[in-house]
Amino acid sequence: MELDEVEIKDSFLEEQFFAISDFEVPWFADIANFLAANIIPKGLTHQQKKRFFNDVKNYFWDDPFLFCRCADQVIRRCVTRSETSKILEHCYSGPTGGHYSGTKTAHKILESGFYWPSLFKDPNRYVTSCDKFQRTGNISKRDEMPQNYTLSCEIFDIWGINFMGPFPNSYGNKYILVAIDYMSKWVEAQALPTNDARVVVRFLKRLFSRFGTPRAIISDRGTHFCNTQFEKTLKKYGAHHRIATLYHPQTN
Template identity: 25%
Template sequence: MHFTIFTDCNAIRATALKKDLHPRVARWWVKLQDYDFTIEYRPGSKMAYVDYLSRNPLDKVCTKSDRFCQEVLNTPDDYNEYQIKNDLVMTKGQDPKCFVPVAARLQAMCLYHDKSSHIGWEKYIAKMREELFWPRMGQSLKKYIRNCRQCVLGKSHTGRRAGLWQRGERPSSALDVWHIDHAGPLVKSHGCTQLLVVIDGFSKYCSLRPIRKKSTEDTIRALSLVFEQMGKPRRIIADRAAAFTSLTFQNFLADQEVQLHHIATGMPRGNGQVERLMRTVFNLLRASLTAENEKNWDIHQMFCASLLTQD
């Protein structure tokens, strides 16, 4: 008698088409040649009823003792969206879902997660929601997988990783360490589109200098004016922008006998003092500038600097 086998294991179907098989697999396949059958592949999402047979059935005693199940069993007219099937509360529709009582939820989560090789929480939640339901189900599933001991100890974690805390060197006096960065682009104001932000690490004294663009020449010109006004620091900390990593800029600071330190790429918190200052500067500019005078921000930035440092 000819029959058809539906399976979600595509490797079995591929075995029937291979010419060269591993000897052990070939012996298994020879034993099946006495039967007249064909193999067809079907995705696992369309064979949920087969997966259900490999799982333990829910305890009917737990279902009958659950308060929600008792309400549905006793007053079915008040719960039209549910139906009673084999003493189980299920939703109506083409794809009915089974209600899981409180006493059986831990067992159900264990079967779907622990017995499925500890799959990720997105697949785990999606798979359970295809067949089961209960109130605030997503919160319960996330809490369970967050506290799964095997997942916590055995899986490698992806995404952002917490870096090791390192306490930076504290400046001992003014003109010891400066933090610099560019802020912009801004609306063109008298030919300027950027701000060179300079802050002293010890006194928190800052200076804002409008520049035309983030070029090495404009940066050196603005920084020279800051040197004339405030003096020269021992060291300057900057990010790896092209203007700060250029050989011309490095030679300029070397001639001024100023050390240059670049922070790591993609780590703006390494220059956190100036990053925090720029947020304050932008807030002040947004609050003080309007559509009529937004093209005069290079004048208003002096007002912002006076509020910040009495510059």
Template identity: 30%
Template sequence: MEMYFDGTSNALGHGIGAVLVSLNGKYYPATARLNFNCTNNITEYEVLVMGLQAAIEMKADVIDVYGDTTLVICQMRAMFRIKEAADVGPFDLKVREVSAHYLNVKEEVDDCINFARKCHKCQVYADRIHAPPAPLHVFTAPWPFSMWGMDVIGLITPKASNGHRFILVAIDYITKWVKAASYANVTQKVVYRFIQREIICQYGLPERIITDNASNLNGVMVNDICAKFKIKHHNSTTYCPKMNGAVEAANKNIKKIVEKMTEVYKDWHEKLPFALHAYRTSVRTSTGATSYALVYGTEAVLPVEVEIPSLRVLMETELEDAKWVHSRYEQLNLIEEKMLAALCHG
């Protein structure tokens, strides 16, 4: 018989699980939730004992044990060597093998690190874990689309097939709604047109716009459009030139989504609209809701719900026109309540 075990401990709880495989290839899973505070090592001990007790109940004579914790494996090896020398065993079965393969965990981790260093995608899209930590500040706004944060992603290499190398990103601080567009170069003229076409013409005049201290986001043309429409333009602190908070988080998530959707390096600009749709229809941890629901008052119908009809789609197809309109009207009336809940959550 073989046994594979693992345990974990985190802020949500402590869980253990083991799988026993009989000689005829049948699988016997066993899981449990620990109701006391413990560390990862304690969970490994608990799941090992649980698995061995299950093997005893199944009247197993010989068992091969496989785990991924070096500490537990080494202690098990030493314990059974001592018991075998004394010809006394704590169990009614003999542990024939405790996996030696998992003792080379450090070597495997080193191999993964060396591989990641040589991988182009890992270097382009990976988080900068060595960046100095900085506090995140929650911004509040009086109404949706009244305060936007703007930043630039790039220089992206390799550039897209249309020659674009940068992504200009803007995010609303209440709904976390993201607007983004790719460009070959982000000049002051590009920023001017982006503010005018993508923000003002679609979402109305904002009260303020927050950017970092980059020259293309603080040029004469940007100051002119802010003065023309009486928009307050603020910058992040000079000792932290990169935009902190919501915009940096949006940039990181968009890069991750685009990287996973890209089939070839040069088509990333074609995947950008799909990445934005995925971002808008995902629940944001800062608000506890999707950006789409906070803007439109209802959740978007995803392609998977049409291909495999969900309960919501089936119910709406059976509604009469009058009932559907009434249901939609009630959803729209709940937008302000949803936004208030999102602000309290933040």
């Protein structure tokens, strides 16, 4: 029986079958080898071994990742040097980045759950190389939005009260007592013959029965509001009396 002569092919179908690529040795290789296979690094001195076993207590291996328990007792995943550039780019100039300083960027990386030894140095170097950040400069007071105090209250919680008049006599009435709710701008008004404390107390009792007891009543320094009868009525219903500042149009 004669065998057919077959030409021997010296080349593989996959040209890179045995190609050797540049493989990065991660900074935590010795720690991962010890935790995964109990392999102690060779060539360490007594002090280096002591420090190695002290540091390795903060790490644990969960195949295929190594995790570190940081100083704030939060567990974060250890990443290689090749991964840090993408993480820095995302936390600094990504959709949720904001082009903050190096310290702020480092905190965002920690909040994302990543860790490597030079975590606080690399963001500072990355920020200094950012052209957009260098052109922005420091934010001054001129760039801040104005912060104005906002009155926080519920409807019918704070009423402003004041007299209008005197007007020409109309059916025996010369004054109008006006109360306005600061939240809803609801207005209550009543025509009165006088502007003494007695009619004010009667008006407030009718106001409380309709809208409930407010937290505060704001008025000016008129004697019809600053008197014993008025204060006793407010104390009875648990409301506070606030006096407006002179010549302050916002509370008029």
